[in-house]
Amino acid sequence: MADAPRDKAYEAFRYIGRRRRAVEHRRFVVGQGRYAADIQPPGLLHVAIVASPHASARIVSVDASAALAMPGVHAVVTGDQLTPELEPMLPGVDAPKVERYPLANGVVRYAGEWVVAVVAETRALAEDASELVEIEYEAAPHIMDPERAMEAGAPLVHPAHGSNVIFRRVFEWGPVAKDFGAADHQLSYRVRWGRSSTVPIETFVVTCDWNDATSLLDVWASIQMPKYPELLARCLRLPGNAVRVHFDVDVGGSYGVKRGLKHSILVGYLSRMLGRPVRFLEDRLENMRGGDMQGPDRIFDVTLAFDADGTVRSMRMRAVDDIGAYSGRSPLQLGKPVGAIVGPYRIASVEYDAISVMTNKTPQEAVRGFGQAPTNYAIETGMNRVARFLSLDPIELRRRNLIGKDEFPYLIPSGTTYDSGDYQAVLDKALNAAAYPDLLRERDALRARGLLAGIGVSTCLEPSGGNSAFEPLFNPKNPTTTWMDSCLVRIDLNGAVTASMGTSTSGQAHETLVSTVVGEVLHREPDSIRVIHADSLGALPSNSPVGSRMAIMLGGAAAGAARLLRDKMIRIAAHAMQVPPDAILWDGGDAVLREDPSRGMRWGALVEIAHRKYHEMPEGMEPGLQEKFVWEVPTGGKMPTADGRVQMYPCHSFESHVVLASIDPETGKVALHRYAVGHDCGVMISPDVVHGMTYGGIAHGLGAALMERFAFSEDGQFLSGSFADYLIPSAHEVPSISIADHCTPSPLTSFGQKGSGEAGYLGGPAAIAGAVNDALAARGASIDALPMTPPAIWRALAAASTASTPAHRELAPAFEGEKC
Amino acid sequence: MSSTFPAPALATVEITVNGRAYRRAVEPRTSLVDFLRETLGLTGTHVGCEHGVCGACSVLLDGDPVRSCLIFAVQADGLSVTTVEGLAPERGKLSALQDAFCESHAMQCGYCTPGMLIACQDLLAHNPQPDEAAIRDAIGGNLCRCTGYQQIVDAVKLAAGAPAHG
Numbered sequence: 001m002a003d004a005p006r007d008k009a010y011e012a013f014r015y016i017g018r019r020r021r022a023v024e025h026r027r028f029v030v031g032q033g034r035y036a037a038d039i040q041p042p043g044l045l046h047v048a049i050v051a052s053p054h055a056s057a058r059i060v061s062v063d064a065s066a067a068l069a070m071p072g073v074h075a076v077v078t079g080d081q082l083t084p085e086l087e088p089m090l091p092g093v094d095a096p097k098v099e100r101y102p103l104a105n106g107v108v109r110y111a112g113e114w115v116v117a118v119v120a121e122t123r124a125l126a127e128d129a130s131e132l133v134e135i136e137y138e139a140a141p142h143i144m145d146p147e148r149a150m151e152a153g154a155p156l157v158h159p160a161h162g163s164n165v166i167f168r169r170v171f172e173w174g175p176v177a178k179d180f181g182a183a184d185h186q187l188s189y190r191v192r193w194g195r196s197s198t199v200p201i202e203t204f205v206v207t208c209d210w211n212d213a214t215s216l217l218d219v220w221a222s223i224q225m226p227k228y229p230e231l232l233a234r235c236l237r238l239p240g241n242a243v244r245v246h247f248d249v250d251v252g253g254s255y256g257v258k259r260g261l262k263h264s265i266l267v268g269y270l271s272r273m274l275g276r277p278v279r280f281l282e283d284r285l286e287n288m289r290g291g292d293m294q295g296p297d298r299i300f301d302v303t304l305a306f307d308a309d310g311t312v313r314s315m316r317m318r319a320v321d322d323i324g325a326y327s328g329r330s331p332l333q334l335g336k337p338v339g340a341i342v343g344p345y346r347i348a349s350v351e352y353d354a355i356s357v358m359t360n361k362t363p364q365e366a367v368r369g370f371g372q373a374p375t376n377y378a379i380e381t382g383m384n385r386v387a388r389f390l391s392l393d394p395i396e397l398r399r400r401n402l403i404g405k406d407e408f409p410y411l412i413p414s415g416t417t418y419d420s421g422d423y424q425a426v427l428d429k430a431l432n433a434a435a436y437p438d439l440l441r442e443r444d445a446l447r448a449r450g451l452l453a454g455i456g457v458s459t460c461l462e463p464s465g466g467n468s469a470f471e472p473l474f475n476p477k478n479p480t481t482t483w484m485d486s487c488l489v490r491i492d493l494n495g496a497v498t499a500s501m502g503t504s505t506s507g508q509a510h511e512t513l514v515s516t517v518v519g520e521v522l523h524r525e526p527d528s529i530r531v532i533h534a535d536s537l538g539a540l541p542s543n544s545p546v547g548s549r550m551a552i553m554l555g556g557a558a559a560g561a562a563r564l565l566r567d568k569m570i571r572i573a574a575h576a577m578q579v580p581p582d583a584i585l586w587d588g589g590d591a592v593l594r595e596d597p598s599r600g601m602r603w604g605a606l607v608e609i610a611h612r613k614y615h616e617m618p619e620g621m622e623p624g625l626q627e628k629f630v631w632e633v634p635t636g637g638k639m640p641t642a643d644g645r646v647q648m649y650p651c652h653s654f655e656s657h658v659v660l661a662s663i664d665p666e667t668g669k670v671a672l673h674r675y676a677v678g679h680d681c682g683v684m685i686s687p688d689v690v691h692g693m694t695y696g697g698i699a700h701g702l703g704a705a706l707m708e709r710f711a712f713s714e715d716g717q718f719l720s721g722s723f724a725d726y727l728i729p730s731a732h733e734v735p736s737i738s739i740a741d742h743c744t745p746s747p748l749t750s751f752g753q754k755g756s757g758e759a760g761y762l763g764g765p766a767a768i769a770g771a772v773n774d775a776l777a778a779r780g781a782s783i784d785a786l787p788m789t790p791p792a793i794w795r796a797l798a799a800a801s802t803a804s805t806p807a808h809r810e811l812a813p814a815f816e817g818e819k820c
Numbered sequence: 821m822s823s824t825f826p827a828p829a830l831a832t833v834e835i836t837v838n839g840r841a842y843r844r845a846v847e848p849r850t851s852l853v854d855f856l857r858e859t860l861g862l863t864g865t866h867v868g869c870e871h872g873v874c875g876a877c878s879v880l881l882d883g884d885p886v887r888s889c890l891i892f893a894v895q896a897d898g899l900s901v902t903t904v905e906g907l908a909p910e911r912g913k914l915s916a917l918q919d920a921f922c923e924s925h926a927m928q929c930g931y932c933t934p935g936m937l938i939a940c941q942d943l944l945a946h947n948p949q950p951d952e953a954a955i956r957d958a959i960g961g962n963l964c965r966c967t968g969y970q971q972i973v974d975a976v977k978l979a980a981g982a983p984a985h986g
Binding site: 124 | 849857868869870874876903904907908914918927928931934937957959960963966967968969970
């Protein structure tokens with residue numbers, strides 16, 4: 001348990017940065033959380049899905065008669081029936097022929113795609129009936145490898161689109177050719193980030209209840225998605241005010257992926273069709289196979305241009321991302337990294353070739369970091385390779401390239417300005433927390449015991465404040481530059497404070513965040529402040545907790561509303577005491593005279609005037625105490641330039657990881673012995689929450705680096721549909737972690753805070769991969785594909801040890817990650 | 821594949837949950853977790869994988885931790901179940917372990933928390949002063965995607981030395 005941070009930046013605060021129990025925990029530990037699956041309206045019907053067994057096929061016929069004949073079955077719906085009633089879901093980029101609906105239409109494009117929905121009185125009955133649906137398919141050619149998918153003549157996932165490439169743009173920022181020409185050396189490499197995801201323990205759940213009399217669709221969903229109510233209404237061809245999403249459900253983890261729009265469209269349609277409440281609750285196989293929440297799956301080809309002293313001048317990066325069979329937000333996950341494309345380094349020019357490719361796999365969805373973690377891994381691999389090439393310590397190489405603390409605000413070639421930071425200091429804190437000299441000795445001791453051991457270091461950017469500047473960057477027809485958030489704060493007649501937010505929470509402790517911030521501004525005890533999640537018709541606009549934005553955006557909105565309230569109460573006091581407002585000091589929730597703090601008006605008296613004594617209020621003032629604050633993301637509101645430069649996110653947190661790993665050469669299994677991370681996300685409003693996210697992000701990163709992979713066979717079958725096949729780190733794999741905090745306040749936010757929701761995940765995989773490769777180097781082996789599973793490492797070791805023995809080369813096939 | 825399913829015969833079970841006796845008719849295929857959540861309305865126990873790996877649905881069955889997704893309600897006939905709703909010493913109070921989970925920020929989304937509490941309760945019942953390795957062993961079969969486990973380990977250490985708290 002970490003103590004309250006001691007940085008001077010916190011001295012100005014009463015509640016911010018202090019240890020405080022999260023408000024949400026009390027209900028969770030007694031089993032009184034309220035998750036989407038806990039909501040059971042009377043008469044609830046249940047959905048089961050019949051999924052495609054083929055990666056690519058034509059649907060010849062569907063016979064649902066036996067299923068429909070079962071007692072208790074209410075409906076069996078196909079795409080032929082459903083699709084004409086709907087608008088398509090949006091593909092994220094300008095690709096109108098890549099159509100996407102909840103159920104397949106005539107063809108299936110991946111194994112697991114939803115073909116038929118069965119509705120019955122219980123979930124078990126619906127599943128029974130789904131087994132009676134007879135579907136005849138005619139198999140069609142499929143394509144699983146994203147690079148082969150780009151070749152001429154490859155089977156087309158969406159023939160109407162004319163290509164499997166759904167998005168490609170080559171950006172050039174700065175004098176790349178000149179910088180390459182002037183550099184002493186060039187080095188090219190390929191790395192692959194494997195297909196994994198954050199896989200929350202709660203699967204996606206949605207319950208919809210249509211009311212004929214009010215023409216209103218009530219929705220309870222385990223959702224974390226910007227503009228979900230509007231998109232759902234649009235696809236159902238309903239006015240926005242006919243969909244009411246209840247954001248007061250607790251969401252059982254998301255980390256980006258809880259975006260069950262297709263689930264919700266289907267269930268909303270079924271509820272309306274049947275006039276009954278309907279629920280779909282994914283089982284684990286449905287979640288991983290047809291839930292459309294797999295993460296980036298990316299091949300990077302990178303060339304770095306650098307000098308003999310280690311200065312990296314320029315970078316050429318090509319990223320091919322396999323988004324699977326349909327598109328939503330996934331192509332844009334190549335867009336966010338534009339805002340941190342040089343990492344924390346003074347790289348002066350960049351060429352970035354971003355290619356988003358469709359294959360016959362489960363579709364990709366937004367995952368923690370929105371594409372930044374793979375890019376950070378690719379950049380950090382390059383730094384390690386340059387260090388090795390120059391025989392420089394990888395830490396020293398980083399030091400020579402890190403942006404200096406006096407260089408902020410720092411404009412990177414792709415048009416984003418980093419707000420603030422002190423990267424050297426954070427790296428130093430990480431090395432100190434890892435006891436680096438001891439770490440070296442421990443590594444050598446492990447080596448002496450016959451293990452392969454290595455140390456990995458990463459220094460990575462964590463862009464935060466979630467803007468959507470990648471939308472106009474990747475789609476000129478989408479001029480979205482607004483990405484606001486908001487909060488309403490009210491003080492009731494009895495003087496109690498209630499704040500209202502407009503989105504659901506999936507573990508980020510927003511109620512704690514908002515009550516801490518409002519308490520800070522109003523000088524009221526945060527535990528006395530209630531925070532509610534308004535439903536989508538009562539809520540002010542929110543773009544939901546994406547892109548590490550809520551400490552900045554919701555925290556800023558809550559602070560803004562609370563400040564308006566405080567100012568109003570000061571004006572009421574000034575009027576009553578017949579002094580100018582600037583003669584009043586806000587002190588502990590009371591308004592006192594600056595000159596004589598013993599005189600003033602108490603909180604209760606001010607509330608009384610506002611609510612009951614209009615005759616004592618300043619003329620023209622609105623009665624009551626309620627203020628909203630809606631604000632645009634800082635630095636937002638700008639379109640990209642023609643050459644693709646844009647301010648992506650406003651704030652830039654930073655993290656440096658140091659890890660000691662060993663490998664058992666007999667099994668290829670990796671163990672992490674020590675793990676330290678230096679972290680700077682500005683002022684931490686709730687330090688325990690920030691630390692918790694960082695620990696959890698590192699665990700996610702460990703999974704992505706070493707364990708987790710959605711695998712497909714060559715014939716397109718999904719191979720990892722259970723937790724016995726898709727391996728998630730347990731308490732045995734995740735090591736004890738030391739976090740060293742640093743605080744460089746952001747100049748752009750209400751209290752100097754930056755975002756931290758993606759902390760740990762953005763730098764962890766790069767450091768762990770670096771440690772594994774440092775360990776493998778003793779055997780002349782290396783591995784450049786994630787996840788670095790025991791079989792993959794074992795094969796890399798075998799390849800290195802038998803490289804000079806041609807007869808044994810067949811023991812060493814390609815890295816595991818090179819399979820589709 | 822048969823073309824029809826026979827209507828399942830119902831079985832009557834008597835199960836004591838958190839000290840209260842229930843007698844209900846259930847389909848023999850009803851899992852214990854569905855019985856708790858759907859039949860009794862005790863939604864504190866969560867479903868994560870339905871194949872016995874994640875541990876979110878852990879409950880104590882006659883004092884021993886089990887995966888309630890892998891047990892049929894009929895197998896619990898005549899037995900006693902403790903769920904997360906039954907861990908607090910009385911209404912409005914928290915057990916030392918629940919209190920420590922709050923104090924140590926041992927959860928984020930709260931979804932795995934009921935299963936974690938059950939696993940840790942069982943640990944402390946058998947080993948009141950566990951070291952870190954014992955704690956990690958005890959929760960090694962319960963998956964959490966939020967915390968990286970560290971603050972859960974902290975909470976169990978705290979609970980092992982702390983009195984109950986209101």
